[in-house]
Amino acid sequence: MNYDTFVDQVARRVRTDPERAVALVHATMATLAERLTGGEVLDLATQLPAPLRLALRPSPSTEAADRFGAAEFVARVAQRADLDEPAARDVVRAVFVTVREAVSGGEFDDLVTRFPRDYRDLVELALTPGVSALRRA
Template identity: 35%
Template sequence: MNHAEFLEAVGKRAGLPPAEAATVTGAALTTLAERVSGGEARELAAQLPDEFRGYLHKTVDFAEQLDLVEFLNEVAARAGMDDQRAADGARAVLTTLREAVAAEVLAALESELSKDIRQLFQPVSRGDEGVTEPPVS
C-alpha cells in the first residue's frame, strides 16, 4: 500500500478530508511508536511507505504504557482535533495498518499494546459505508 492509498483508506474510514487524514495519521503513528519498543517501531516503519517512517522513529527503546483514553487524548492533542474525530481517525489509521503490514509484524506490534488499545485495530461498521462488521467488545 502506498502513501496515497493509505491516506485515502484512513480518510474514507474516518470520514475525514485528505488533509485531516494526513494529520491524524501522523499523530496516531507517533503516539503508537511511543507505546511500543524501538524494535517494533522499526519493524513497523520498514513495512510502511517512506513518508510515514519519520513518525515511527525512536531514539530510545523504552515503551510508555498508556490506557486507551490516554492514547486517544494524545492523538487528539497532536492532531488538533476534537475527541470523537481523533478517535475515529486513530481507529482508521490502526485498521488500515492491518491491511498495510505483514501479519507477523502486526501480531508482534499488538503484543506490546494493552488490550484496550488493540481494539482500535478492529474495524467497526459505519452506517454510510453499507458494510456491517461486528462491534469490538
C-alpha cells in the same frame, strides 16, 4: 501499499480530505511510536511507506516504550490532531485498520499482542477480516 493510498484509505474511513488525513495519520503514528519500544517501531516501520517511517522514527527517548493505556493514547492523538476524543478514537481505529492492510498480518498481530486489554476497542475492527469502512468520525 504506497503512502498516497494509505492516506486516501484513512481519509475515506474518517470522511475527511487527504490533506487533513495526513495530519491525522501522523498524529496517530507519532503516538504509536511513543507507545512502542524502538525495536518494535523499527519492525513496523520497515513495512510501511517511507513518509510513515519518518513519523515512526524512534529517538533515544523512545527506546523504552511509554506504557500508557488506550484512553491516554486517544487523548494524545486528540491533542496532536486538534480533535475531540470521540473523533480521535475513530481516527485511531481507521489508522489501525489501514496499518493492518499495509503490513503483513503477522507484524500487525505482533503489534496488537503488545497492547494491554484496554486497547481492544481500538484494534478490534482492524482484526476483523474484510472490514474496510468505519462509522462517522
